[in-house]
Amino acid sequence: MILWELFYQFFKIGLFSFGGGYAVIPLIREQIVFANGWLSSLEFTDMITISQMTPGPIAVNTSTFTGFRIASIPGSMAATMGCIIPGFIIAVLLYLFFSKHKDNKIVFRILESLKSISVALIASAAGTILLGSILGTETLDFSSMKIEFISLAIFVISFILLRLKKSPMLVICISGGLGILAYGIFGLPA
Amino acid sequence: MLLSMIKKSFVEKKKYFTENELSEIAAIAQSSPGAIAINMTALAGYRVMGIAGAIVSAVSAVIPPLIIIAVVSVFYDYIRDNQIVAAALKGMEAGVAAVIVDVVINMYRTVLQRKDAFLSMIVPIAFVLNFVLGINVMFVIPGCIAASLIVMLISKRAGGRGQ
Numbered sequence: 001m002i003l004w005e006l007f008y009q010f011f012k013i014g015l016f017s018f019g020g021g022y023a024v025i026p027l028i029r030e031q032i033v034f035a036n037g038w039l040s041s042l043e044f045t046d047m048i049t050i051s052q053m054t055p056g057p058i059a060v061n062t063s064t065f066t067g068f069r070i071a072s073i074p075g076s077m078a079a080t081m082g083c084i085i086p087g088f089i090i091a092v093l094l095y096l097f098f099s100k101h102k103d104n105k106i107v108f109r110i111l112e113s114l115k116s117i118s119v120a121l122i123a124s125a126a127g128t129i130l131l132g133s134i135l136g137t138e139t140l141d142f143s144s145m146k147i148e149f150i151s152l153a154i155f156v157i158s159f160i161l162l163r164l165k166k167s168p169m170l171v172i173c174i175s176g177g178l179g180i181l182a183y184g185i186f187g188l189p190a
Numbered sequence: 191m192l193l194s195m196i197k198k199s200f201v202e203k204k205k206y207f208t209e210n211e212l213s214e215i216a217a218i219a220q221s222s223p224g225a226i227a228i229n230m231t232a233l234a235g236y237r238v239m240g241i242a243g244a245i246v247s248a249v250s251a252v253i254p255p256l257i258i259i260a261v262v263s264v265f266y267d268y269i270r271d272n273q274i275v276a277a278a279l280k281g282m283e284a285g286v287a288a289v290i291v292d293v294v295i296n297m298y299r300t301v302l303q304r305k306d307a308f309l310s311m312i313v314p315i316a317f318v319l320n321f322v323l324g325i326n327v328m329f330v331i332p333g334c335i336a337a338s339l340i341v342m343l344i345s346k347r348a349g350g351r352g353q
Contacts, residue, residue: 014224016331022293024224024319029325046270049282050262052289056255057225064256068263076260080252088225088232088248092216092241095233106339111221113338116309119297119332120316126290127321133283151284158288168292172285179281180274188277 002071003078009036010063010082015090017059018114024059026084026121028066029128037068041132048129052172059083130155136189148189150182196234206238228252308341 006106009031017024025048032038039047051061060080067079097107135145154175161171200206207215215237219229228251235247269275303308316334319325 012328016223016327018221018223022290027327035296045283045286046266046279049279049286050266052258052282054255054258054262054284056258057227059225060228060252060255064259065263067212068260069266073260076256076263080256084224084228084248084252087222087229087253088244090224091219091222091233092236092244094222095215095236098214098218105200105342109339109342110335112304112309113312113335114221114331116301116312116338117316117334119294120313121320121327121330122290122297123294123317124321126287128319129283129290132255133287134281139278151280154281154284155288158285159291162292163287165222168241168289172282174282175285175288176278176282179279179284180277183277183280184274188273188280 003074004069006067006075007078007082010067010079011086014059014083015086018111018118022058022122022125023118024062025125029064029125032066038066039152041128045129045132049172092184105163150179150186150189154178154182196230200234200238206234211237222345312338 008058013024013027013031017027029044033041033044035139047065048058049064050065051058052060061082063079063083065074068074071078134148134155136148157178158175162168163173197209197212201209201212212234215233216230219226219233222229226232228248231251232248233242235243235245237243239246270279298313301313304310312334316330320327320330
């Protein structure tokens, strides 16, 4: 049944996304875009863009969006519940556990490792979005690459603004404006 | 953002718990998988009223984004076909890529600050495994954790013998 399937897939995503915020992106890309084909790569990137512009955690926003696309309101609820329940249970258990064992070396080491791994996985998701945005491809297939100079320019400008400590929200708005301007003049790529 | 809001209403106004307890809650919420904000509200609720408090807090925290995104989802198909919206989204795609690259740089910097060689090395290794070699996340995560624990135990044993 599709609702159960949504709940189960997002339960896995919720269970394995350590590091918060962007940590759900790689798993959603793998499970929802590649394994199940519930979202296209374009929809996936749109969804992350929309999540950036609306309040609430990315995990909740993305699961709601995907669930809604697949099975309307019940779908969005099943996906969102699936996504938050593992974190909820583990957070409460950890809270109880840590109140008792403040410094268990192995538990601490696992948590530290998870933080490092999540950085790598987020980098991996950034790689996918970069490939799609600037090279018009989804895989590391060099024959089908074609540099889109407008996207590259917007990426560089956005990155510089971010390094100058401009807020991500503002930078994304600016990149949208630049997109309208540049693609309005030169036309959208096919 | 959320932390300062919880601090204001739970610690300063209602005095449900102390600031020290709040930082403990924040650390555990960050160490748990999923949305940190939801975990944090759940723990704040748990601290005040046990499991019932945790459920009420988490559900209330989910409702606003759920409604907003549901509304956005309804209109997504209509607005996606609009040329101006498509151009804006195409531009934002590059902007979002820049935001995530920036996040990665900042996160990696905090990893490097731990000054633990293996925890620093795991980042490029896991990246190559997942992105370049295309190995599934469900294998990368447990594999790297196992390697990390082995490294810790070996270095501990070596260190123990030296003393």
